[in-house]
Amino acid sequence: MSVSTRRRRYAAVALATVAALATTTACGDDNEGGGDTGAKPEKLVVDTFGEAGYEDLVKQYEQQTGIKIELRKVAQLNEFRPRVVRSLATGKGAADVIMLEEGILNEFKLNPNNWVDLAPLVGDLSKDYLSWKYELGKAPDGRLMGVPTDVGSLGICYRTDLFKAANLPTDREQVSALWPTWDKFIETGKQYKQATGKAFVDSDTMAVNAVMFQQKGADLFFDKEDKMIADTSPAVKAAWDQAIALADAGITAKITTWSPEWNAGFKQGTFAATACPSWMLGIVESNSGPENAGKWDLAAVPGGAGNWGGSWLGVPTQSKYQTEAAKLAAFLTNTAGQVAAFKKSGPLPTNLKALEDPSFISYTNKYFSDAPTGKIFGESVQAIVPTHLGPKHQAVKENAMEPALRAYETGQLDKAKAWEQFTKDAATQGAF
Structure with missing residues (x-):
């Protein structure tokens, strides 16, 4: 066909x-x-x-x-x-x-x-x-x-008051220097968790979009002929592995993105950082409320420029x-x-x-x-290289990849079973 x-x-x-x-x-x-x-x-x-x-x-x-x-x-x-x-x-x-x-x-x-x-x-x-x-x-x-x-040029939104309580730097340049890579980001999260006993980020899925879109010009769930490649795409596997690493580090709040608990988490300080494409700033502000004005700041995203x-x-x-x-x-x-x-x-x-x-x-x-x-977001625009999104990208991401990762994060599935569920559901969600 x-x-x-x-x-x-x-x-x-x-x-x-x-x-x-x-x-x-x-x-x-x-x-x-x-x-x-x-x-x-x-x-x-x-x-x-x-x-x-x-x-x-x-x-x-x-x-x-x-x-x-x-x-x-x-x-x-x-x-x-x-x-x-x-x-x-x-x-x-x-x-x-x-x-x-x-x-x-x-x-x-x-x-x-x-x-x-x-x-x-x-x-x-x-x-x-x-x-x-x-x-x-x-x-x-x-x-x-x-x-x-x-x-959606990328950054990391973080709570300066929560970082200060964990004896971490609060200056955005110093914070950016903490995590040139995602591995360093996880190390910072472990330091935060050890100092406070609290989750560092909202969910293991917070890095999925960032990592996928940092793979410049890559095909994601579909190739350029719109054939499903979710189970073989290097970009998808890189994002999957990074999410698994976040979960394994024990630094996530295990909250479903966009859920009422996630919305409330910004205001309550349930987590200290999350991935922030430019458009997320308004959502963070709306969810956090006026009482948290001046407590948030913006640092560089680990791993370089990308577009979410x-x-x-x-x-x-x-x-x-x-x-x-x-x-x-x-x-x-x-x-x-x-x-x-x-x-x-x-x-x-x-x-x-x-x-x-x-x-x-x-x-x-x-x-x-x-x-x-x-300045922060504007300087990264020219470095953006678009990735290829198939016609059912959103359905595969939200209804196959993220649920499987949440199931692993919450202990419902082991790694092998989570990947099996993802690839099976991706085929269903991405079917023509």
Whole structure:
């Protein structure tokens, strides 16, 4: 079976399955049928997940255009994706502008007819963004499915007060020097655990994305023909082994990422450090609360530069106001929009002028002990080399790899059985 045929068959099966299972539409928007009316809408709906930093920007857009913007936020990607798929499958409920994260973008490329070609509506923006990021926003048929938002340049967020209690350095340069490698990171964790008796990091899965995406240009769960290679990928094995090493060191809190316990752990000091792509800063701040302002800081990630996450803004053909929706997407991702979003919640710009903007470069994050986050993250952007993500990357990672690692971390499975479960579930989750 050819790759294109396999993709078409998978798209049809996936969307039909979700449609059959769906009993409600996504969030109650009344968009049905689509087609640009050419009229100025009273309201546009934007769907995002996590902390995109758009709250102030949409208010500004409302003032400039007179169009009301409804911003619908979902905390977790694994809750966000089914809503989008369901709205596309049922033909109703989709927002006018939808955030498409890199882990799910390729899945939606399987049926590009669900998405407006933005190029005729926003013009040629190819010179405005990191070139590889812009190109990844295109569907196989060449249409521009999404305009770039952010990339997830890596760092480590850590609690200075907890480090101080463990007699560890608190200065970010000194902390970065503690762990040039992941092995040194684990050594630091053991020192912390010995001094405090507490967990150093949240979970053994905290390093999975960082390590995978540090394998420059690598294929992860799928090769470039979208064939499942989870059981043979060197990048996946490197990430797996690092997660196992964290668990074996006994320095994890054994908390499931994105769970209520994980959210509360930031505020309660359950762990002292976690992997932090740029977009995670807003989540850390939101979960930790104002009482922990100034207690967090940002250090370098072990092992060098990598990119965890990043998104695009797309307009579904279901929207009745495609032209106006495209204008809004362009506004949110232009130079000023990306700088403002970064300052608000941390998403790292991909707009080239935004990356050169003095207010971005000089920006310091008060919540994170005045860390020069613009400089720290901005300097690593040019070192990012994208990895290849298959159309079911997110499903394999969240529903196969991470559950197997958690089962090992909590003692439910030994190493061999955990790997066996992962590869078996990966084949299921990644099937076309």
